Amino acid sequence: MEIIIKVFGITDVMEYVTFIARWLHVLCGVMWVGLLWYFNFVQTPTVPTMPDELKPAIPKHIMPVALFYFRWAALGTLIFGLLLAWMKGYIGDALAIGLTSGAARDASIGIGMWLGIIMAFNVWFIIWPNQQKLIGLVECAAEDKPPLARAAALASRTNTMLSIPMLYAMVSAQNLY
Amino acid sequence: MGNPLDSLSGTIICGLILTVVMVVIVNVIAT
Numbered sequence: 771m772e773i774i775i776k777v778f779g780i781t782d783v784m785e786y787v788t789f790i791a792r793w794l795h796v797l798c799g800v801m802w803v804g805l806l807w808y809f810n811f812v813q814t815p816t817v818p819t820m821p822d823e824l825k826p827a828i829p830k831h832i833m834p835v836a837l838f839y840f841r842w843a844a845l846g847t848l849i850f851g852l853l854l855a856w857m858k859g860y861i862g863d864a865l866a867i868g869l870t871s872g873a874a875r876d877a878s879i880g881i882g883m884w885l886g887i888i889m890a891f892n893v894w895f896i897i898w899p900n901q902q903k904l905i906g907l908v909e910c911a912a913e914d915k916p917p918l919a920r921a922a923a924l925a926s927r928t929n930t931m932l933s934i935p936m937l938y939a940m941v942s943a944q945n946l947y
Numbered sequence: 948m949g950n951p952l953d954s955l956s957g958t959i960i961c962g963l964i965l966t967v968v969m970v971v972i973v974n975v976i977a978t
Contacts, residue, residue, distance in 0.1 A: 810955065867976065874977035881969055927952035934962030935969045942970075947977075 784857075791854040798846035802893075803933050805840040810930045814923070829905035837901055844893040848886060855883065875947040882939025889929045889936065896925040 780786045817828055855861040860879070863870050867884065868877030900922035903910035910918070951957030 810958070815955065869976060872977060874973055877973040877976040881973065924952055927958050931952065931958045931962040931965065934959065935966040938966045939969060
């Protein structure tokens with residue numbers, strides 16, 4: 771045990787557990803936003819230019835796997851982020867976007883947290899249920915698909931838009947304020 | 948005028964505008 775503590779440079783076990791929560795938050799966040807940007811920057815613009823015979827590979831082979839990691843990474847990011855804020859003792863002031871403390875750091879991390887919560891809500895309650903029908907994991911009539919596709923696409927684009935201020939908020943809370 | 952979220956560049960521009968708005972809000976809360 772002592773050698774582990776020495777090798778990992780642990781001076782305070784609780785501080786180290788907090789650091790691990792942050793590390794897991796960042797790992798999940800990179801996977802989540804990485805896949806979100808893959809969908810929006812690569813897949814969506816590229817699919818219309820693909821040969822027709824290759825197009826079925828996207829819903830049949832790529833989307834189920836990508837959406838698996840996407841939605842669970844979103845949940846993991848949320849859980850480890852909230853856990854981290856609780857362990858660091860600022861979860862209340864942050865969720866109140868700094869209105870209780872008047873601190874820029876709480877305002878910044880709090881707005882970032884709320885943007886992340888909205889994004890995770892979009893993943894689990896709009897994108898994932900709609901995509902299940904669009905890629906054939908759940909039965910759906912062909913005529914019902916266009917509005918589902920539109921809602922899923924707009925939720926995905928909304929998350930891409932929100933990821934820009936969300937990441938500014940997260941990084942600035944750590945480094946500017 | 949169409950929905951800016953229909954294009955990737957529109958999405959990014961909206962995200963940058965929101966970022967500026969957010970920074971202003973943070974400063975208002977902090978003062």
